[in-house]
Amino acid sequence: MARLIRLLAILVLLSLGGCREGTSDALVFAVASSPSALHPLLATDAVSERINALLYRPLVDFDAADRPVPGVVRWQRIDDRHYRLALNGSPVPFADGSPVTLDDVAATLRTARDHPASPHAGTLKHIVQIRHEGDALRLNLSRPDPRLPERLHLGVAPASRLEEGGALARDPLGSGAFRFLGWQADGGVLLARRADGLKLRFAVVPDPTMRALKLLHGEAQLVQNDLPFEMVERLARDPAITLHETPGTTFSYLGFNLEDSVTGDRLVRQAIALAIDREAIVRHLFRGHTRLATTLLVPGHWAAHPGLAPWPHDPDRARALLAELGYGPQRPLRITYKTSTDPFRLRIAAVIQAQLAKVGIALTIRSHEWGTFFGDIKAGRFQMYSLSWVGIRSPDIYRHIFHSASLPPGGANRGRYRNPDVDALIERAERLPREQAVPLYRAIQERVHRDLVYVPLWHENNLLLSRGVGAVAPRRDGSYGFLEALEKK
Amino acid sequence: MNRLPALILGGWALLALGGWILPLTPDAIGLERLFATPLSKGYLLGGDELGRSVAERLAAGGGISLLVAVLSVAFSAVLGTIIGMLAGYLGGWTDRVISRLIEVFLAFPGLLLAIALAAFLGPGIDNVVIALSAMGWVGYARLSRNQVLSLRHREHVLAAVALGRAPPAIMAYHLLPLLLAPLLVEASFGLASAVVAEAGLSFLGLGVQPPQASWGSMIREGVRYLLVAPHLVLVPGIALSLVVLAANTLGDGLRDRLDVTSRSRP
16 A cells, blocks of 8 residues: 555656646647747748747837838938938837847847848848947948838847857847747747736647647647648637638748759749649638739739739640650659648648649659758759748848849758849849839749749638637738737636 | 458458459549548548548558568568478577577567668568568467477378488478468468558558558548548558458467367367
8 A cells, every 4th residue: 555655656746747837827829840949030940930029029020011110120211321220219128127229239130141040141231331320320231222121120139149149049038028938848938928927838749630639628729820721620610719810921832943954944844833723722622721822922912913814724735835845645754842741731742743643744752851851952952842931021032032142051042043134123123112113023023923933822821729818810921929919718 | 250250351352352453543632522421422431631532542552451461471481481490300500590590589579670671671562571571480480490399200200201301301291281280370360460560560651652552551641630530540440450350360260270189178
């Protein structure tokens, strides 16, 4: 008997040891993957960027119409080459109580511009001088840039911590609505809302069925996207669970290696675009929870081209093109398609494979773990792949992904697209105010659409499932900003 | 009672034959029939996450599991019996070396070794057969060695030796026929183990590769949709359970029938 009691006591102690202090009363947000870096300027994965937006307040923010509005700083345009940045009132201090200063702003700008791993380096490299001028910072540019504020959507961090290098990514400190409490054993993070102390735990649950079960059993209160749509509809039928849906800005596409002897041929890419029945995929696999895309920017965006016709589904024309290129039943066109191991992406890949097979394209699917897959894409080891761009707000993205000077690792021109016309258009558009830049951005979209650098697929809706919380509305860009005002029931 | 396992195994064989002979299209994607429930939209057992017929994939998967099971049991039995008979008949250092080797193999969990080997060789049906055979021969070798050790002193064997028959002939004509009954029982259990092992390797992604169907990969893919389409797991799961249960029951029946000592008891 004594032995049994001792055994039970040990089990109780062990189970208590397994519970981390202070997480039991937290709201649980189940996510598919762990944030890789909680650094406001170096993160490149979607989960990290979304959590960073909770931890760090941006220098410049955007309003609902994607217009820049003052964040931590307000700006004054002296002329197209000179700006002054001043603190916007008394900014919310950092989570440790220290005030946000102009030194922090300057260090944030320098890190975003100079750090070799910064995804912002390409769009900020024309800032040649950052210096104090009274109670403001003066920015001198090497070229005219009337839209510089749009490029300053950067989370501000303390100068002393930025100088430490990568440590900030593991121990973040910002002035955002949430403060960082610690990492969890599953790779997730525990945050606390600074206004009222509400705890929020991002729990990493890679398996979609497990995420759904956790929501069903009340072990998680929030799940956003990354669930099969059939499962979303099944969960939404549960009276305790509420589904919130908004059109999203995430852009999914098929990318090609333009240096490859096969996919480098525009007619091959055209045959692929014509062979894919995107409407059928949206109707059946997405169950209508998504919109077909023609360009990277969502319809209604100030720079989006409203008149571009989507590539139609025309298998006969695809076959004719392939025949013109010398491919046919005797000599099928063979292409390797790389994707991640995400089950839903694999389903899409299987459907695309079947659709391409109907016109005589033999597609080999290679699925890899995220690290290997993304590494291959950055290194150009692919013929065709599919990925998404998340949180696109500004046409600045065109320099990052289509300019010939933006080949990896310096940029994200992963398809190795080189078009001097597009380069010139990008450079000219960047120098113009919004209204004047619109025709140039439309011209860029026309060329990219014609050259089929990407086959545009769709803009996925944001689907948020919640239980035990007040009214919420997911953001268009899939960010977690709604958590700032979320109420726990 | 004993007919039911035979019927189930017969049904399995027929299903597999159907998978090979009939013009089925188990990989044909039908977007209009995603997650179709059994007996709906012209599907006997429903549709899967890509609208493929679960019944046709079950037949195709049955063919794969039968092929892998029969081939791996056959290779294992032939290899293991030869090695075991050599050890038992020749004795001496041959027996000592082979016995130590058998002990080494038995010291590791068989399925774990098969997983390691399949991972090393790469995915594919041929490599699954190689991996399962490389692990499966041990049971047959141990059994035949032990049997030969007791049979080699029988009068008819001693007579054959005295008449100058060569050892291979003695093993083939005077010992092997007496080994067949226990080997048959071992093979029936081996069949069940091979079916489970193939399904396990495919479940882990080391066996049959998509889009080809196997019961293990069907279960793996179906688990993701357990909440919305449980038939994707239940159909191959029940088929797998029935076949394994039937093979084991048949093995038990065979052992009881072939065991003279148990039959002679009142």
